[in-house]
Amino acid sequence: MTAIKHALQRDIFTPNDERLLSIVNVCKAGKKKKNCFLCATVTTERPVQVNVVKVKKSDKGDFYKRQTAWILRDLAVVDAKDANKENPEFDLHFEKVYKWLASSIAEKNSFITCIWKLNQRYLRKKIEFVNVSSQLLEESVPSGENQSVAGGDEESLDEYQELNAREEQDIEIMMDGCEYAISNAEAFAEKLSSELQVLDGANIQSIMASEKQVNTLMQLLDEALKEVDQIEYKLSSYEEMLQSVKEQMDHISQSNDLIQLSNTNNVKLLEEIEFLVNYLDLSKGHIKALTDGDLSSSKGIEACTNAAEALLQCMNVALRPGHEELHAVRQQQQQFRDLREQFARRLTNHLNNVFVQQGHDQSSSLAQHSIELTLPKHLPFHRDLLRYAKLMEWLKNTDREKYEGLNKNYVDYISRLYEREIKEFFEVAKIKMTGTSKEGKKFATLPRKESSVKQDIESLHGSSGKLTGSTSSLNKLSVQGSGNRRSQSSSLLDMGNMSASDLDVADRTKFDKIFEQVLSELEPLCLAEQDFISKFFKLQQSPALPGSVVQPDSNEVDGGFVSRPHNLLGDKFSVPSEKEEASIIRSMMIKVFRCIEPELNNLISLGDKIDSFNSLYMLVKMSHHVWTAENVDPASFLSTTLGNVLVTVKRNFDKCIWNQMKQMEDVKISKKSKVGILPFVRGFEEFAELAESIFRSAERRGDLDKAYAKLIRAVYNNVEKVANESQKTPRDVVMMENFHHIFSTLSRLKIACLETERREAKHKYTEHLQSYVIYSLGQPLEKLNHFFEGIEARVAQGIREEEVSYQLAFNKQELRKVIKEYPGKEVKKGLDNLYKKVDKHLCEEENLLQVMWHSMQDEFIRQYKHFEGLIARCYPGSGITMEFTIQDILEYFSSIAQSH
Numbered sequence: 001m002t003a004i005k006h007a008l009q010r011d012i013f014t015p016n017d018e019r020l021l022s023i024v025n026v027c028k029a030g031k032k033k034k035n036c037f038l039c040a041t042v043t044t045e046r047p048v049q050v051n052v053v054k055v056k057k058s059d060k061g062d063f064y065k066r067q068t069a070w071i072l073r074d075l076a077v078v079d080a081k082d083a084n085k086e087n088p089e090f091d092l093h094f095e096k097v098y099k100w101l102a103s104s105i106a107e108k109n110s111f112i113t114c115i116w117k118l119n120q121r122y123l124r125k126k127i128e129f130v131n132v133s134s135q136l137l138e139e140s141v142p143s144g145e146n147q148s149v150a151g152g153d154e155e156s157l158d159e160y161q162e163l164n165a166r167e168e169q170d171i172e173i174m175m176d177g178c179e180y181a182i183s184n185a186e187a188f189a190e191k192l193s194s195e196l197q198v199l200d201g202a203n204i205q206s207i208m209a210s211e212k213q214v215n216t217l218m219q220l221l222d223e224a225l226k227e228v229d230q231i232e233y234k235l236s237s238y239e240e241m242l243q244s245v246k247e248q249m250d251h252i253s254q255s256n257d258l259i260q261l262s263n264t265n266n267v268k269l270l271e272e273i274e275f276l277v278n279y280l281d282l283s284k285g286h287i288k289a290l291t292d293g294d295l296s297s298s299k300g301i302e303a304c305t306n307a308a309e310a311l312l313q314c315m316n317v318a319l320r321p322g323h324e325e326l327h328a329v330r331q332q333q334q335q336f337r338d339l340r341e342q343f344a345r346r347l348t349n350h351l352n353n354v355f356v357q358q359g360h361d362q363s364s365s366l367a368q369h370s371i372e373l374t375l376p377k378h379l380p381f382h383r384d385l386l387r388y389a390k391l392m393e394w395l396k397n398t399d400r401e402k403y404e405g406l407n408k409n410y411v412d413y414i415s416r417l418y419e420r421e422i423k424e425f426f427e428v429a430k431i432k433m434t435g436t437s438k439e440g441k442k443f444a445t446l447p448r449k450e451s452s453v454k455q456d457i458e459s460l461h462g463s464s465g466k467l468t469g470s471t472s473s474l475n476k477l478s479v480q481g482s483g484n485r486r487s488q489s490s491s492l493l494d495m496g497n498m499s500a501s502d503l504d505v506a507d508r509t510k511f512d513k514i515f516e517q518v519l520s521e522l523e524p525l526c527l528a529e530q531d532f533i534s535k536f537f538k539l540q541q542s543p544a545l546p547g548s549v550v551q552p553d554s555n556e557v558d559g560g561f562v563s564r565p566h567n568l569l570g571d572k573f574s575v576p577s578e579k580e581e582a583s584i585i586r587s588m589m590i591k592v593f594r595c596i597e598p599e600l601n602n603l604i605s606l607g608d609k610i611d612s613f614n615s616l617y618m619l620v621k622m623s624h625h626v627w628t629a630e631n632v633d634p635a636s637f638l639s640t641t642l643g644n645v646l647v648t649v650k651r652n653f654d655k656c657i658w659n660q661m662k663q664m665e666d667v668k669i670s671k672k673s674k675v676g677i678l679p680f681v682r683g684f685e686e687f688a689e690l691a692e693s694i695f696r697s698a699e700r701r702g703d704l705d706k707a708y709a710k711l712i713r714a715v716y717n718n719v720e721k722v723a724n725e726s727q728k729t730p731r732d733v734v735m736m737e738n739f740h741h742i743f744s745t746l747s748r749l750k751i752a753c754l755e756t757e758r759r760e761a762k763h764k765y766t767e768h769l770q771s772y773v774i775y776s777l778g779q780p781l782e783k784l785n786h787f788f789e790g791i792e793a794r795v796a797q798g799i800r801e802e803e804v805s806y807q808l809a810f811n812k813q814e815l816r817k818v819i820k821e822y823p824g825k826e827v828k829k830g831l832d833n834l835y836k837k838v839d840k841h842l843c844e845e846e847n848l849l850q851v852m853w854h855s856m857q858d859e860f861i862r863q864y865k866h867f868e869g870l871i872a873r874c875y876p877g878s879g880i881t882m883e884f885t886i887q888d889i890l891e892y893f894s895s896i897a898q899s900h
Helices: 002-016 105-123 134-139 151-157 165-177 185-209 211-279 284-292 298-315 327-364 366-371 379-398 400-434 492-497 505-536 578-592 596-610 614-632 637-665 679-694 702-725 731-749 752-777 782-796 801-806 812-820 824-841 849-874 886-899
Strands: 018-028 036-043 050-057 064-071 077-079 089-093 097-102 128-130 477-479 485-487
Touching: 002 018, 002 036, 002 050, 002 064, 018 105, 036 105, 050 105, 077 105, 097 105, 105 134, 185 211, 284 298, 284 327, 298 327, 298 379, 327 379, 327 400, 379 400, 379 505, 400 505, 400 578, 400 596, 505 578, 505 596, 505 614, 505 637, 578 637, 596 614, 596 637, 614 637, 614 679, 614 702, 637 679, 637 702, 679 702, 679 731, 702 731, 702 752, 731 752, 752 824, 752 849, 782 801, 782 812, 782 849, 801 849, 824 849, 824 886, 849 886
Parallel strands: 077 128
Antiparallel strands: 018 036, 018 097, 036 050, 050 064, 077 089, 089 097, 477 485
């Protein structure tokens, strides 16, 4: 243990200017035994610091390292576990309890004794020793002495002291004088022992020789002891005096603490009072503005707004704990609540009066706008009310009940005003559409002359939108002498049968302009009202799209009053979210403009009765305005309402298309005259021209494309149906002429969605043209055709072509006989008759006679070449030929065409 102690002193404590006093080998109790050393050390410098150090052997080598150190003054209790029985366990109570198990009881007792001595000397008995044997502690204290650890005692604790340099030098000189000091240590030790005995004897003799000096020294020591006793007595008296001074200083310190505490309390009290005065004080000017302020003038409104804002800030102050228990604070809060109630009631009454007065003022100007197709502007009314917007926000944050009451009253007043204005506006629109006077505005009983329906054709949409042929008729509402109304609906049949002079295109243009004017007046009216409601009632609209105006948030300082989480208003209502506020705006708009949708539907119904083709105009206009409204705000009242009305318009449009298809199916043709171009084919042409002119600038034309697909299919089916039923005109001619007309129309209009139908029309036209040509050419050379058909039949049965001439019915004599029946003169005569017959079948409008004649010429030449080929193959070397040549055929066709 001595060697370990020496090594620890040298390696660990000497570099840190510490001296090792005691050491004990321990391990932690109750755990896996890992040995370490607890060391009691003191510093060599003043003031002395006593430490308990835990030293552990390093895992990487044989050297020791300092692991943990505790200051001895932090040690509260030393528990030896058992004072009567020897036990190697002991506890040290620092900030927590450390349980140790010593390797030997002697080391444990030595370490506890050292701790006890250090406690007596440096800590003035601060540490408590529990379960420690009193004998163990008494052995370390000389009886009758209070100094538990003197200088000599402290040295006695040190079992080993390191040699200084002089001592090392003396030992080296001694060992140099003895040659065998290293080789024979026992002899060297005996020599040293004998020399020490000699020195001890010399010392004893010297002491006995100087007994007198010893007595003198003892006397001096006694005197010194007396002086020490006196000094101790004085020190005790000084200590008693210092003790009283200490008590007085402690009393002064306590007094200073109380004074400091009082000053701190006074400062905090002053801060609380300043806080209450600064934040819970409302100026007299603000109180006067809230109680008697003028709510009619701009200055008065501004003063009331500032006062209301100050009041709200006072009421929203976050009070600190305990403030609400103060009587003055409760009294001030009650005054604020009274002011709030009084001003809210005054503001509500004033705004209700403003609503009523503005409604009367607006109604007085209604007659002026009823003459023209315009709606009264509410901008001045909105501008006046927007002065109260901040006060409305204040009311919304302070008194929800009055705020909602104002909301309801505004909707009631303004909805009645808008209802009068809008109904009068729509009555004027209906009058302008029907051309009747205001007194006779009930459309069901309006007499209308048929002569007023017929007007000249005018431009519909720009220079390229003129109708070049016949166009559709209008629905004419007329009342007979008996008072019954007769309605004629526009149809593709009417469009095909009526001339351009019979059509009232001007009425449609007039209707289109009036309908556009109605929508153009309603749209800004609704948007302006919705924007006003949002700003005035401080309601957040639905999330804005790019380009739309974003309303300021209620927490913005510049835009209104700041809402705080803690206020005197209580939780009377919950703050609605943006989505809920947008829903409130839509609900208010529905109530304010509850008459718009029914009136629009009535106007659409009227336009449909006047002319079912007005649905095309309405579809384009409504689609455009719905598209515009959806770009601004897809969830707005205007967008929703126009979308609902657009559904009605689409239904009317679909109904119009269905009626046209129904009338095509019901068409009847004359059995005594040739068919020509069918009325509904012409009607489709005019409908397509009209629709293309209307939809030229439309954003969406999906409905029109669907209608095109339905109509063109109905036209194709009914053309075929009529061709099958035709008796006067051949089926091929009916199909050829009508599909040629359809092909020309679609090629000219270039309707993208009907490209497939255009190709189909061309195919049908070509197919039936060829069929008619083949059928017609079989008649002029009928016997010749039958003869060669018989030859082809024999060849098909397996007879070789060169053997056909040996058949009795098809010998050379029979061939010459048939050829003689068709000399050039007869062929020309037959072709001339054929030309006249084709001319009777074809109509002049399509101008297909020359096309047909040219096709017949090509087919006739093809047949001629076919006959010549059969003669050459079946009658080789016979020298038989036709009595006319290809050149003769060309001359026949040319002369016949020129002659007619």
